[in-house]
Amino acid sequence: MRRMLDPLSNETRRRFRELWRWAHDFDPKDPLFGLTKQQLSGPTLSRRTVLRLMAAAGILSVADVLAACAPTQTPAQTTSPQQAAPAQQPAPQTRPGGHLICGWAGTNEIRTLDPAQINQVLQFQIASNVLSGLTHINPDLVAEGDLAVDWEPSDDGLSWTFYLREGVTFHNGDPFTADDVLFTYNRSKDPEQSIHSGVLANIQDVVKVDDYTVQILLEKPQASLLVKTLERSSGRAMTIVNRRALEEMGPEQYGLTPVGTGPFRVVEHQLGQGVVVEAFDDYYDPQRPKLDKITFIPIPEPEPLAAAIEAGDIHLIGGNAPAAELIDRFVANPDLVVSEITGPGFQALWMNPHRDPFRVPDFNKSVEELLQEPGFKVRLAIAKAIDREALIQRALFGRGEPAYGSVNPAMRFFFDTAINQSSLQRFDLAEAQRLLAEAGYPDGQGFPTLKLMVTPAGKREGEILVDMLQKNLGITLELDIKDFPVLIDFFNSMDFDTLRIGSGGDYDPDDALVDWMITTAKFNGPNRPEDLPFGYFSDAEVDALVEEERAETDLDRRKELVQKANQITSDKVAAAFLYHPLDILVYRKEVNFPAESRIPGLVDLDRTTLES
Numbered sequence: 001m002r003r004m005l006d007p008l009s010n011e012t013r014r015r016f017r018e019l020w021r022w023a024h025d026f027d028p029k030d031p032l033f034g035l036t037k038q039q040l041s042g043p044t045l046s047r048r049t050v051l052r053l054m055a056a057a058g059i060l061s062v063a064d065v066l067a068a069c070a071p072t073q074t075p076a077q078t079t080s081p082q083q084a085a086p087a088q089q090p091a092p093q094t095r096p097g098g099h100l101i102c103g104w105a106g107t108n109e110i111r112t113l114d115p116a117q118i119n120q121v122l123q124f125q126i127a128s129n130v131l132s133g134l135t136h137i138n139p140d141l142v143a144e145g146d147l148a149v150d151w152e153p154s155d156d157g158l159s160w161t162f163y164l165r166e167g168v169t170f171h172n173g174d175p176f177t178a179d180d181v182l183f184t185y186n187r188s189k190d191p192e193q194s195i196h197s198g199v200l201a202n203i204q205d206v207v208k209v210d211d212y213t214v215q216i217l218l219e220k221p222q223a224s225l226l227v228k229t230l231e232r233s234s235g236r237a238m239t240i241v242n243r244r245a246l247e248e249m250g251p252e253q254y255g256l257t258p259v260g261t262g263p264f265r266v267v268e269h270q271l272g273q274g275v276v277v278e279a280f281d282d283y284y285d286p287q288r289p290k291l292d293k294i295t296f297i298p299i300p301e302p303e304p305l306a307a308a309i310e311a312g313d314i315h316l317i318g319g320n321a322p323a324a325e326l327i328d329r330f331v332a333n334p335d336l337v338v339s340e341i342t343g344p345g346f347q348a349l350w351m352n353p354h355r356d357p358f359r360v361p362d363f364n365k366s367v368e369e370l371l372q373e374p375g376f377k378v379r380l381a382i383a384k385a386i387d388r389e390a391l392i393q394r395a396l397f398g399r400g401e402p403a404y405g406s407v408n409p410a411m412r413f414f415f416d417t418a419i420n421q422s423s424l425q426r427f428d429l430a431e432a433q434r435l436l437a438e439a440g441y442p443d444g445q446g447f448p449t450l451k452l453m454v455t456p457a458g459k460r461e462g463e464i465l466v467d468m469l470q471k472n473l474g475i476t477l478e479l480d481i482k483d484f485p486v487l488i489d490f491f492n493s494m495d496f497d498t499l500r501i502g503s504g505g506d507y508d509p510d511d512a513l514v515d516w517m518i519t520t521a522k523f524n525g526p527n528r529p530e531d532l533p534f535g536y537f538s539d540a541e542v543d544a545l546v547e548e549e550r551a552e553t554d555l556d557r558r559k560e561l562v563q564k565a566n567q568i569t570s571d572k573v574a575a576a577f578l579y580h581p582l583d584i585l586v587y588r589k590e591v592n593f594p595a596e597s598r599i600p601g602l603v604d605l606d607r608t609t610l611e612s
Helices: 010-023 047-056 062-069 071-078 121-127 178-188 225-229 243-249 251-256 302-311 324-331 374-384 388-396 409-414 429-438 456-473 484-492 509-513 540-551 555-571
Strands: 099-105 135-137 143-145 148-153 159-164 203-210 213-218 264-270 274-279 293-299 316-319 336-342 346-351 400-402 450-454 477-481 498-503 576-588
Touching: 099 121, 099 302, 121 316, 135 225, 143 148, 159 178, 178 203, 178 213, 178 243, 243 251, 251 264, 293 302, 302 316, 302 324, 302 456, 302 576, 324 336, 324 456, 324 576, 346 374, 374 429, 374 456, 374 576, 388 400, 388 456, 388 576, 409 509, 409 555, 429 456, 450 456, 450 484, 456 477, 456 498, 484 498, 509 540, 509 555, 540 555
Parallel strands: 099 293, 099 316, 450 477, 450 498
Antiparallel strands: 135 143, 148 159, 159 213, 203 213, 264 274, 274 293, 316 576, 336 576, 346 498, 346 576, 400 576
16 A cells, blocks of 8 residues: 655655646636647546646635545546556446435425426536546546547647447447537537527537547537536536437437447336336446446425435435435434535525515616615615524535525635625525615515425525514515425526525536526526516626626636626625535435535536445
């Protein structure tokens, strides 16, 4: 066994200084962050390249560099499976087998697995086990080859050549070729067919060079291409679909039983009754998957979910996060493993600006002007009356961080650590009460009783919010519990008074701002009535700032634009932002869930085994 260096040794300090200096030695104005074409080429990125990209993106921490200093990590971080394999491939191992049963929290159905229509984390967690992309991310959020075995960017970064894996078969027996990449691109760029078409806005074209080579032509260099656009799970725009299956099944059935090239194939999917997948024997990696079968069972209520995993009726909890009141109970159970890592997302209380008493017909005014309107005063009063620290302690048992915008701490460089002091939403009970009185509701008098929509898993948090607002402002909200897919429908159609929902898997400011805070955001009331000019928020200055930051290659300037846009959405109360949660995965001790599969927001099960 190799000796791990003492993290405080002189050698480690020297190595740390060397890597830290190298990672930050780049030109911020260079869209490719000072990296050469060779360094950006596939099939995997070297450890040094990863550190440089993290530094350029503003997310490199001391801990990341210290971890890279350990020599025992070098092979895993710098060598791909193809590079590490001997010239003669070993015979496939016997699959350990077993039937893993998973409880999918907070929902009563898995509505779709079609990547073009997926709009929930709990959906792409399953789809990631069935479908493939050109790349996939690892736990460090670094792109690795999936259906692409190698890639090479042009010197100017405007053309990327991808060399595809040969001998790959779809679940229906069709061979995978470059034609499937082109078909997926053409389908996904069409907003009539895909809700993720905006992700492809920077791609000018995808060109077939031969059956196993494609070129992606960009309008401008895009360092996030491998992760944000081409990654099979969180990107979704270029998750590869099968043309023949789509034509034969139709989009609706394909959403239930998609045909992909992933390690598992869907054998059963009934709405409200879950999804069953089985190992795909012709998967391109003969060492995976390990399991024979997986059943995903929707379990919307917290207590039945807890009882099921404690009794061993299910082995693992995925989907939405388990109800916070269950986590300490799970931690105390010797039969369970609770994995808690930084969660890249935000949670918020949304107030419908098209309904009284929150009505704001137009956000395109200064905050001073908005403060003359009763509807805005009510919105700000509610946001300022929420003690986020107390909410996190009572509802999450301390597992979270106060939120004042959609940009989350996982974004590190772009996260504004001072916004909790600068935001107009910061807790100030006296000011909240004054604003509510000025709006015409002193001590809550005359305030209408409104509905607060929450999921079953969010019932406890909803009860705490209702209690807090009753005590602090004298207003009454009544819980309206909806299953998660139903709640999404009400949210998208702007058919609610107040509603609790949030986001996960957000690793770039575009995830937080483009997906949520611009007028054309895909979650901003896409199914609203035609007479509503916008969904839950619209501000021309935010739109302009976000458009500029998306193309800005100077990191400091981009950070400035991101934080300014985030501040405006906070001060103008696009929502009452509540907290940034942890990512929590719970499973039984007999489940071997390897560290290389612990990707934030995902539940990849192709390497998981189950002890009998």
